[in-house]
Amino acid sequence: MGNGAAATARSDKQSGAATSLHQRILSDIQGNILSGRWEPGQRIPVELELMEQYDCSRMTVNKVLTQLAQAGIIERRRKFGSFVSRPHSQSAVLSIPDIKTEVDALGLPYRFEILERHKRRATRDDRALLGSDDAAPVLELVCRHFAKDQPFCVEYRLINLQSVAGAATEPFADISPGAWLLRQVPWNVAEHRIRAAGANAEEAARLKVKSGSPCLIVERTTRSLTSAITFVRLTYPGNLHELVATFTSLTSPSRSA
Amino acid sequence: MGNGAAATARSDKQSGAATSLHQRILSDIQGNILSGRWEPGQRIPVELELMEQYDCSRMTVNKVLTQLAQAGIIERRRKFGSFVSRPHSQSAVLSIPDIKTEVDALGLPYRFEILERHKRRATRDDRALLGSDDAAPVLELVCRHFAKDQPFCVEYRLINLQSVAGAATEPFADISPGAWLLRQVPWNVAEHRIRAAGANAEEAARLKVKSGSPCLIVERTTRSLTSAITFVRLTYPGNLHELVATFTSLTSPSRSA
DNA sequence: CAGTGGTCTAGACCACTTC
DNA sequence: AAGTGGTCTAGACCACTGA
Structure with missing residues (x-):
């Protein structure tokens, strides 16, 4: 691995390099x-070599290697060097959009209705689902989502009213509980x-x-840093719904949307 | 947001800062x-302010903000500043381990058997599943995985023998096709x-x-940069299997594995 | 124009690990 | 002791964009 075909397209430093x-x-x-040119376990050039190959400073190659290490693509060990990781499992990034978005994507008209709505103090079952300890008041909702006239999904939801007080008075007439919550509690940690x-x-x-007919069930518990926010169980009739996930080995360069 | 409670625990530069x-x-x-202290859409301190708050150089805060932007947590606009993103959908990182790993995790003995094995030129159906055009030779496998004595999963697999020639002669006696392939073709792009x-x-x-009893079906098409590698359909009896995904808003600091 | 981010440099010191 | 990565600095120039 000499430093042959390198230092190409260099000498333009940070002018109009496009990339x-x-x-x-x-x-x-x-x-x-x-x-596959660099196989798992193989040692890759050290920072000094890459510096020379690309005629740049160490910070620049370090930035790249650090990013690759954070993504799990390579592993770095002091004194030894950096190595291509041996992946042990497949992983996938799953995007779970709002139900309205899903139905819209099918090109069908969307509507939903609230079937049940109860406010109560959290029972033991509620607390187990929410993953919280305190017996705060909760709001229980059952909601049905339609694509055209066909039921698309049934949503069972618990909302911790201590975390999201506004839910108690929200009618959920024009906006579904999921979409409403997404606006209220935007950044969180969830388990699916x-x-x-x-x-x-x-x-x-x-x-x-x-x-008894097969259904796909997605359950999600959402917490903020400190407290439980909501639990939801979405039941989709089988064959009507499919989750799709594409795994690209690294955070893609396009990160807008 | 002045720069009050900052510059704490500083002045130790890169000595023994633990973190x-x-x-x-x-x-x-x-x-x-x-x-939630910083709400979606809210402007966060610019790099110069953070430099002063933490008494550090611009590169250091820039590194952090760049990382947050790449993770989609914030959005950055020149001249305007950086803003907390408004998330539109839930997303989850799904880990799909090797089946042996799954069964081991249940504490049950694992074994598998090859039920069918055919080598042929790719039919039109094969090409559709593999997402490839050429009529290369393929290997079709049906494999059954057991947890103790109970069938755990049925695996239907197509392997493009042009990409992975060694598969033709591999007996798959001691190692399952999935695990074998993982070792042969380690870094790839897959759609689930x-x-x-x-x-x-x-x-x-x-x-x-x-x-007719409900089953969870996971299909995966794996490609290398240039060519189709394998298609697999895993069928799990319902209630026997569950996919779990935890979404934490950022690449977790622990990245060893 | 001025504010802000995007990128890069040429060094520096330190920590860790194996020899 | 030497190789390698981890982190940080104090600047620099450029690009974009709204006023």
Whole structure:
């Protein structure tokens, strides 16, 4: 691994390079790894070598290597060098949009209705679902989402009213609980559980499917730094819904949207 | 937001700070956003202010803010400043481990068996599943995975033998196709599709469940930079399996594994 | 024009790990 | 002791964009 085909397209420093130098270094290294030229476990050039190859300062290559290490693509060890990681598992970034967005994407008209609404002090079951200890007041909602005239999803939701007081008086007439909460509690930590199960009698009736027919169930517990916010269980009739996740090995350069 | 409670625990530069300065800045800002003190859309201090607050150079705060921007937590606009993003959807990072790993995690003994194995030129269906155009030779496998004596999962797999020639002669006696491939083709791009469906007669028999009973189906198409590698469909009996994903708003600081 | 971010430099000191 | 990464500095020039 001499430093042969390097220092190309250099000498323009930070003028009109279209793409920045560290982005180019990143792409080069990513390419070497994704294409298999650099195999797992293989040692990659040390910072000093890359500095010379790209005729740049150490900070620039360090920035790239640090980013790759944070993404888990490489592992770095002092004195030893940096190595291509050996991945042990597949991982996927799942995007779970608002239900209205999902239905819109199908090109179908969306509507929803609130089927049940109860306010109460948290029971033991509620606390287990919310992952919280205190017996704060909670709001229980059952909501049905439609794509055209077909039930698309049934939503069972608990909202911790201590965290999100405004929910108690929100009618949820024009905006669904999920969308409303997304606006109220924007940055959080959530745990998702995804499984398949047969619809029970109640759900089946609500979804207008046969009892026991396969459904995709997505459960999510949302917490802020300090307290439980909401628990939601979304039940989708099978074959009507699919989660799609694309895993690209690194945070893609396009990060707007 | 003056620069009051800052410059604390400073003056130790890079000596024994336990945690690095930019990590502390990152935590502080994350805390402000996750706790809601800094609301979506709100402008956060510019780099110069943070430099003064933490008594450090601009590179240090820039590193933190760049990281936050790449993670999508903040948005940065020249001349305007940096702002807390308004998230539009939930997203989750799903880890899809090797099946042996899953079964091991349940504390049950694992084994698998190859039920079918055919080598052929890719049919039109094969090409559609692999997302490739050429009629390269493919290997079709059906494999059943057990947790103790109970069928845990049925795996239907296509391998592009042009990409992974060694698969043709690999017996898959001691190592499952998934694990073998993970070692051969370690860094790749994959697309996942997750849905619920009733087991058809054949699957039901293999899984020892009733026909039509709900199953979780995970499909994955894996490509290297240039070519299709493998397609796999994993069918798990419902209630036996659950995918779990935790979404923390940022690449967690612990990245060793 | 002026404010702000985007990128880069040429060094520096330190920590960790193996020899 | 030497190799390597981890972090930080004190500047610099440029690009973009609103006033």
